[in-house]
Amino acid sequence: EIVLTQSPTTTAASPGEQVTITCLARSSVYNMNWYQQKSGASPKLLIYSTSSLASGVPDRFSGSGSGTSYTLTINTMEAEDAATYYCQQWSSNPYTFGAGTKLELK
């Protein structure tokens, strides 16, 4: 099983600040997907294939990385971005998720 380790576990940002979330894979993966989950809601696809924005996702979100290290960046934090973010790999069964990064508004 490919374990995905996200950091930080929790973070807070002020409006306009840049936010970076890292996902490290124990083994190399082909690419990474990212999901956003707001409190009480279902997860929503944010970024797929490492760097492609899902439909309707604002372009302040971006993804990058390769091999075992991937990053989700929010260029300028907005209040509506407060949520938990999960990385997920599709390279190897089981298709594991990271434990999540909770992003709060400062």
Added chain:
Amino acid sequence: EVKLVESGGGLVQPGTSLKLSCAASGFSFNHYWMGWVRQAPGKGLQWIGEINQDSSTINYSPSLKDKLTISRDNAQNTLYLQMSKLISEDTAIYYCTRAVPPFDYWGQGVMVTVSS
């Protein structure tokens, strides 16, 4: 509009079985892989399994495969998840997903509580 609506959850006794359904609409159901993901209360997401368009390929999480059966009815645009030998650790919200990959659409989830 893509819609995935789960049903069949509730409170169940340990050791029993349960079958969840997911009604899909707004897209050509028989063209897509479909999957299930669960989330225990206050915890992260766990992939359960997936099924391809004609049910010829079904993949399960190795840690759960002995208690799961995923199936689909393309005529009814419905995905199913049957779980057996339920234990308290199976208590979770179960989400139906369209599995392109990635999981591009999610249902609202259905709660399953395993308790005596």
